[in-house]
Every structure is written in C-alpha cells, then in structure tokens.
Amino acid sequence: MIKHTPIALLLAALGTAAHAADPATLGTVEVVGTAPLPGLDVPRDHIPSAIRTLDDSALRHAGGASLAENLQRRLPGVSINEVTGNPLQADLNYRGFTASPLLGTPQGLSVFMDGVRLNETFGDVVSWDLIPQSAIADLTLAPGANPLYGLNTQGGAIGLHTKRGDTHPGGEASLSSGSFGRTRASLSHGGSKDELSWFVAGDALRERSPSEAGQLFGKLAWTTATTDIALTLAQANTDLIGNGLTPTSLLSDDRNTVFTHPDQTRNRSTLLALSASHWLSDSDRLAANAYLRRTRSRTLNGDANDDYEDAYENWVTGGMIGAAPDETGVLNRTATDQNGAGLGLQWTHYAERHQFALGVSHDRGHARFSQTAQEGELTDNRGVDTDEASELENKLSGRTLTTSVYVTDTIALAPTVQLTAAARYNHTHVINRDKLNRTAPNLDGDFTYNKLNPALGLTWQASPALTVYGGVSQSNRAPSPIELGCADPDNPCTLPNALAADPFLEQVVTRSLEFGLRGRAGWIGVRYAWDGR
Template identity: 60%
Template sequence: MQYAPPVPIRKPLAILIALLGAVTTASAAETVELAPVEVVGTTPLPGINLPKDQVPANVQLMNSRQLRDAGGPSLAENLQRKMPSVNVNEVQGNPYQADLNYRGFSASPLLGTPQGLSVFLDGVRVNEPFGDVVNWDLIPQTAIATMTLVPGSNPLYGLNTLGGALALQTKRGDTHPGGALEVYGGAFNRRGGSIEHGGKRGELSWYVAAEGMKEDGWRDRSPSEVGQLFGKLAWTRGETDVALTLAHADTDLIGNALVPESILRQRREAIFTHPDQTRNRSSLLALSGSHWLNDQDQISGTVYARRTLTRTLNGDLNDEFGDEFAEWAAAGFPAGAEPESGALNRTRTGQTAAGIALQWSRIAGAHQFSVGVSHDRSHANFRQSEQAGELTANRGISATGDEEQVNSLLGRTRTTSLYATDTVALAPTLHLTGSLRYNRTRVINSDRMGDALNGDFTYHKLNPALGLTWQATPALTVYGGFTQGNRAPTPIELGCADPENACSLPNAMAADPFLRQVVTRTVELGVRGKLAGNTQWNATAFRSTNRDDILFVGTGGSLGFFTNFGQTRRQGVELGLSGEIGAFDWQANYSYLDATFQSSACLLAENNSTEGQGGCPDDEIRVARGDRLPGLPKHSLKLGVDWHATEVLRVGADLIAYSGRYVRGNENNRHEPEDGFEGRGKLPGYGVVNLRADYQLARGWTLFGRIDNLFDKRYATAGALAENPFVGPDNAFVVDPGEWRHEQFVAPGAPRSAWVGVRYAWKGI
C-alpha cells in the first residue's frame, strides 16, 4: 500500500518548505541561545526518556504552572486554550462534559461519539471500557505535574490511539514539596478551591490533594458539583522506586445540551428539555515501580484496579410520539387515548477494570530500546429504563407511567498487548525510531433480556511505526514518520451492529459500533528550531487516514444499523512560535485542518433539506468524497501574551479564534434554509479573548482574577439539524407532528464571566 501524498497536501508542504528556508536563513544570521534540553517519555510506563529533538513528531508539553495559568474550569478547556490543533465542542453545555478534538479526533464523555484519542494517568488508561469515553470530571487537575500530547497513531499507546495520546503524570512529594491552598468565586455562583501538600522524609515521600467546585451554571437549571481526592505514597532507595496512587472523584453534572436557534434568540440562557443529569463516581488504585538493574537496564511495571459508576437521568420527547399520534388520529382522537409526549430515560453503568503492564528498557551502544507486555480486563454492567411522562409548560417531564427496563447488557473485554521500540543513533545528529505493537482484544456481550445483543468477537492487529529525526544544526531539527493504530469496538457499540435488529439501543449511545475494527495510518513531516533570544518555532504537516470507519446507515424511516463506511481523512498543518521580549512572554499557534469523508454512502439525516436526493431513500442524504466532517473548524488561531508589569504583578491575555464548522446532520455540506427547513447547516467562526492577572500580596500569598469572553461574544461551538416541537405561542408544545419545524440546534458558548481568588503557597510548590 503506497502513501505518496496526492495533490491536496502539496500546498501545506509548500508552506513548510518556504518556512524552513526562511527560518534556516534567520538562524544562520544570528547567534542562537540554546534552551535546556526537554525530555519526553516514549511509552505510557516509566522508562528511559528521550530528548524531544529525537522524537519524530510534534510532541506538545505542559507543566503544572502552565496548566494553572490557563485558568479554565476543566482540563479539556485548558487544553483548548494552550495546545495547538485542539478545539472543544460543548455539546452538553457543561465545561466538564466537553468533546475535545485534536487534529479532528475526539475524546468525549458521550457514549456513541467516535472516540479516537487515548488518555493515560500515571500509565493507566482512563478511557472507560464500555464506550472508550473520557470523563474529564474524574481527572484530578490539581495533582497533574506534566502533560504530554503525543500526535498521530502511535502504536505504543495501544488501542484507541488513532489521532493521538494524552499522557498525564501526577505530582510526588519528592518533586513537588510544600503545599498550596486556593479558594475562588464569581460568575454563575461558581465557588471552589483546592488544597495540596507534598513532602519527603528519608526514603519515603507523599503527596495529597483535594479539590472541589460547585456552581449554578449560566443556563437555566444547570447546577453542577465536582469533588476529587488524590494521594500518592512513594518509596525510593538507590535504583528502586515504588509508588502507590489512590484517586477518587464524585461528581454531579447537569448538561442541558443543544437548544433550537428560535428559542435561543429569545433568551440566551434557555434550554430545550430537562432534566439532563450525569452522576459519576470513580476510584483508582495503582501500584507502579521501576528498578535499574545496572547502568544500562531498567525494568518498570504497573498494576491497577479501577471502578466507575455512572448514572444518567434525561428528560426527552417520546421517541414513539409520531407513530402513536398517527394511530390516535386514525381512531378519531378518542379522549383518554392521547399519546404521552415525554419520557424519562435512565441508565446505570457500573464498570470495573484491572490490568498489569511490565517493561524492560535498555541502553546498548547506539541503541535505546524498550520491550513490554500488558494485559487489561474489564467488566461493564449496563442497565437502561424508560418512564412515560408528559411535557410540562417549562419543557420538563412529569412522570405518568411506571419505570420499565428496556436494556440490560453485560459487557466484558480482554486485551493483551506486546510491544517493542528502538531508537538507534545512525549518527550523532541522526536518529531512527522503529516500533511494533500487537493487540489482541476479545469482546463478549451478554443480553440479559433476550439474545439480540449477544456476541463474542476477537480482534487482532499488528501496528508498526517508523520515524527519523535529523538535527541539521544545534538550532534546527527535521523529522518525519509513519504510525499506525487501531480501535477495537466496545461492548456498547456492538449492541447496534446487526442489520436484522435495527438499533435497539438509543442512537445517541451507539454511534460507532463494530463490523471491522478501525485502522488509522498517519504520516507526519516537520521542522522545529530555535532563534536568537530563545525564540522557539515549529512547523508540521500531517495526514491521518481512517479505514473501515463506521457510520449509521438508514434502512428507511428512523431505523438503521451501523456498518463500515470506507475512509475518512484528516490532514493539515501546524505552525507555532513562542518567545520572550523584555517583560513579555508570548506565543502564537495556527492550525489548518482538512477533515473529510473519502467514501460515499447514504446516511440518515431527515432534517436536512436535501434528504431523499442523490439516489438515497427519504430521510437520508448522500455523503460524497470531499464532504467535510461536522464539528471541526478548518482554521484555528491561538495567541497568548503575559506581561510582567512589576515584580509582583503579572497580566496576561489569550485569543482563541476558529473558522466556521458544519453541524451534525449536514454531513453532505449541502443543507440550505428553504420551505420547511431552517438553519444554515453551518456555524460561523468566532474569536474569544480571556484575561488573567496575578498580584503577589505578600510572601506566599497571591491574589488572582480571571475574565473569560471579555467582549461577551455570542457564539456556538457545536450544532445539529433536528426537529423542534415547541413552535406554539410562548414556545408551547404542538401536538400535531406535522407542524413541527426542522431547525438548527446549537450549543451556545458561555457569556462574559469573571472570578477572583486567593492562593497561599508554602515551600515552593
């Protein structure tokens, strides 16, 4: 299989070549001040780190200070503010439930979202086993010491690493001694705080942290509460290090999701239906260790157990209302036989996961290699119930019937992996890295209400990677590489893959189920370097191609099943520049992303104005090669500056700007507002400015303030074409489905908001 880049990537490469020539000339003309060497881990487990300039990819790093300075309420939001090629879709309308996209691949807390990023906490994968989702509210942000964002389909990070991997390392008492206490409050009645402390005595070190947040939310009926605890106990003697980690989180989140534009225009805080509640409780216990056998050999390992309980309560329209109304009308509208207009949907998902991983690393002459093995097991108990009800005047649900169980699924997964990687110095400035990982995954589903969801599937895949770095000068590195990763299906996804049983699970929870596993191949080429005054720059071109993508194919009406689609592609360019000028620290990052379908199919989209065209049945649209994937902006720009006004005052500002993006339901990019169909099918671009300031009151004491969305920009981060039944006077429910409107629903961004707080730190943490 050849991967010579066709015409669409020539323009990005031309930009890279031109930039390389300009920067090389500039660096040759000036004296370069070299920065300290940065090192990064090459595997989730502790090992022998590599200098960043020997890694053949545009790896991004962030430390705890940079994370705190970002000032966002959640980890996903802070990644969006500081990391190139990262954007957020606030589909749920809650900062802790955002869909995070990196290079067009997602890490989302929503079951059914096609997941393409893996997330690790101290070497433990925290993608939930039932749907590969990532619950950002369960990650202890205060305890994070460093974050490494690894791009591409790097096989060393295992399953689901299609577009990248996020590796989080937590603090330890011997590396982060001292403590800090922080409290803050402000807009939306948000108030919160954190406390942390680390210390060391002899061979023993400890670190503990607790944080919490509570708010009313800026939209109607949107309170949330987050509580997290973290602790790490480490023992170090000579060449041996052992650490025990315990993390616990308990959260109660309200995410009121998308709202019709017609309702939003009347009131910015409005919601569609309620309640929309998610309650998470999670505990993680992990034991990790490493030991140097001699000056060249190191062994390391991790064993963990994790338990997550997720409960949801959603007030929705009755999915069967249209059919039930037709039957009622055919019977002459008899009194007492009116169909229920609403429903309360509940789920309860208990998940346990455990695993062990071992790794041997060795430095042998020009070689630095690692060999590892891992085994992970999970058990997921999913239950879903429905309760009939009536819509109230404020679009809530008043229960009228009994709760009935509609799904009960037991899902088990077993994954065993073997991997190896070797970085060899072909010359002092030329390094070649090769990697292989073999994954074997078995997924077993047991339907406890019948046999429609039963299944037992096994998947195998050997994924390679090859990369080269050349340090052309001390201030210029050229790199390139090829990587391949795969994603096996999860138990929830396998529940809707049978065309003979057209999606018995809700569509929102089965948006990417199995036929064949998804395989992604990525090619990346780039340059990075340093200029005078420690100014750093980078330029990267990438292309990732998904094969056997899985999409929903309609069978008529609202029924359908999931099948392998063919191909999708994400390609683009990343440009970055950062440095210092006097009292100013600054950075600028630009990303171009071309994310498109590369195959043709009919997809269910009954609210698209082109439904039924292009040879597709009614309620379906024709998606063709070159159509853009929804929810992803083509252009993004991130600018940041910090001004050290005095020794005690620091003021900073960030600009985050995105171009427009298509909404879900407009995958063919052809929807137009016309008779019976509203909305443009696309969201306009926007820019948001955030301000921050820190003032040192006294030794250890800091007063800080944050203003988000300084100019109160009205914008939306996500959208979908859907049907709105609240089209009567004062947005009242209209009983006749024939009068409902096809509209564009959007996820509105938060208005201008401000918070102030105080932080006290001791012993330098």
C-alpha cells in the same frame, strides 16, 4: 506580541546556526517520555512527530474550568465542543479525532495517567470530571496513530503524570470565582523524609447550576538510587447538569429556555495503582504497574418521546377511539457499573547507538449497563410530567480483555540522524450478554479482534537549532461493548446526552503520515521555540 512565520523562523534558525551560538542556550537536552510506562525517555529532537508537553505551571495559569479546556488554551490543534453545555463534559478534538465522556461517540484519542489507561471499558469514554487536576505534574500529547499507546490512539495519546512529594514539596491552596456563579477550590501538600515521600491533593468545583465536582488524590512513594515504588489512590464524586443544545426557534421566544430537562449525570470513581521501576544495571531499567478501577455512573434525561408521533398517527387512523395519546415526553435513566484491572511490564535498554524497549500489557474490564424509560407529558417549561411506571428496555453485561506486546528502538544512524522503529500487537476479546432477553435473537455476542500496528520515523538535526522529521504509523480501535450491544436497529439503545448512528462494527484502522520542522531561534537573548508540520 511578536509573531513570526515558520519561514522567518527557519531563516532565523539557520542564521543562528551560522554564528557562534551560546553553548548554554543550545546545550540543553529536553527528554520526553514516549510510552505509557516510565523509562523510555527520548530527546525531543530524536522524536519523529510534533510532540507537545505542558507542565503544572502552564496548566494552572491556563485558567480553564476543566482539563480539556486547559488543553484547548495551551496546545495548538486542540479544540473542545461542549455538546451538553457543561465544561466538565466537553468533547476534546485533535486532528479530527475525539475523546468524549458521551456514550456513542467514536473515541479516537487515548488518555493515560501514570501509565493507567483512563478510557472506560464500556464505551472507551474519557470522563474529564474524574481527573484530579491539581495533582497533574505534566502531560505529553503524542500526535498521530502512535501504536505504543495501544487502542484508540488514532489521532493521538495524552499522557498525564502526577505529582510526588519529593518533586513538589510544600503546600498550596487556591480559591477562585468567576462568571455564572462558578467557584473552584484546590488544596495540596507534598513532602519527603529520607527515601519516603508523600503528596495529597483535593479539588472542588461548583457552579450556579446544580453541578458539583470533587476529587481527592494521594500518592506514597519510596525512592532509592536504583528503585522507585509508588502507591496512588484517586477518588472522584461528581454531579453534573448539562442540558445540551437548544433550537433557535425556542431561543427566539425565551433566551433562558432549554430544549428538555432534566439532564443529569452522576459519576463516582475509585482508582488504586501501584507502579515500580528498578535499574538492573547502568543500561537496563525495568518498569511495571498494576491497577484496579471502579466507576459508577447514573444518568437521568428528560427527552421528547420519539414514539409519540407514531402513536398519535395510529390513534387517528384507528378512528380516534378513546383518549388521544399524550405521552409527548419520556424520562430515560441509565445505570453503568464498571470494574477494570490491568498490569504492564516494560524493559528499557540504553546502548551507545540504541534506545530499545520491550513491553507487555494486559487490561480487562467488566461493565453492567441498564436502561429504563418512563413515558409522560412534555410540559410548557420543557420538563416531563409523568405518573407512569418505568419500563426496563435494555440490560447488558459486557467484558473486554486486551493483551498487547510492543517493541521500539531508536537507532543513531549518524550523530545527527536517528531512526525510530516500533510495532505493537493488540489482541482484544469482547463478550456481551443480554440480561433482559436470554433467548435468541438477543444482544449476546463474542468477538475477537487482532492487529499488528507498525511505526517508522526519521529525524535529522540539520543544525543545533533545526530538526527535520517525518514518519508513518498505524493504530486501531476495536468496537466497545456499548457499540456491539446497541448496534441492532431493531433493538437500539437510547444513549444518554448524545445522538449517535448505528456504529460500524469492524475494527477501525488509522494510518498517519507526518513531516515537519522543529527549531529554536534567539534574538537579543530571547529564545523562541516552534514546531511546524
């Protein structure tokens, strides 16, 4: 493999510009969607950030067990951390911010699929196991605090776009097997007839452990010269085991041991989405979407009992009367039911020197969360043996309503200089109701967060093979119902599969400053693309 430093590539790019270049090589213009809804497709050289894209071929050949793992293998700067030990429950990290399926993790990345926000209502979590991998046509990673993507876009936004029958015709099937008894199967078919197209796909994953994951996806689309309408249905059902990290002291005795067990997460999700776009004229396009989403999650965690040491100490100081407490373990169970709905509308105007977009979106979600604890004895094999009754410790209902208005304009100041200005106003209302304790003090709360987030960027095509860019942007994250409802130190929630401190309850505001070079260089008919910041 030939490697070139950015300085060497820069010199090569400038050298290439000094010679007569092949027009076919440098004449191709790649456009990238820069907003959740379709229509705002901007040439890559006009984007003032190190935006990344992947197509379905790159994702398929990455060979990862999950979408998060494929992103780590293909996108620079992306890393994952399997806290639970399960690849479908990994934390994805980018520029110091995280998209995680674990409640209690500060979520600094937003994820969209065909313009539908996938961050859940209750904790803004991202459940990678519910995303239909074989249905992904391409994706975009927009870095930084890009306000156009709304809440949680502190480190970046991931935009997923699904396949259609007119763009991905024919059938495809695959079956693979790997280490640790892992087996994966996928099946898809797409086709079209006149204005109608269809695409269906299914994924299944099983490991030697009891983990199982299955996804089904279907899309029906109607397309004419000026109008496109698509109806999407996605379902997922997963049963995951993730026994987490094990202390070195236990591994020294037995490399096959776990800290505690069981650690089980069962998810079920249904997403129904309708999207449409219409060209009002040669220079005006209207795009809209609406969706309904329902998610059910159940967790079972065998843990060491944090109250045991205090109970034992009280027994000793009390004169050791009666039997010694032996509740060294506890089975924690949670149930989370979430319903979400939303709609968005965007108008895009193309002019000679402007590419302007104005949009509005509204998302609402309702989550019901309950938690029980069943004390017992921690066994020699790190399980929990109990005959005690379960006790209800938390029961919370949370609602989140977010309304946003955004505007952006890319202006050609000169043939090789483009200015991009954008702003988004977010209004978020969070309502919590304590269903276990109806008398104060309890977990009831009513919170409102408002924020106007701007962005400004500039690009300069120094040569056909070299672009210089820079920009500043701002985005915010509002506390989720789980953070607001479980922040009281006197009445904490035991979060499944994660350890988290009491969160900071003011909205989090992030500002990004980015400068970089983007270019292409060719040697002996071979083309290299690079992007440094």
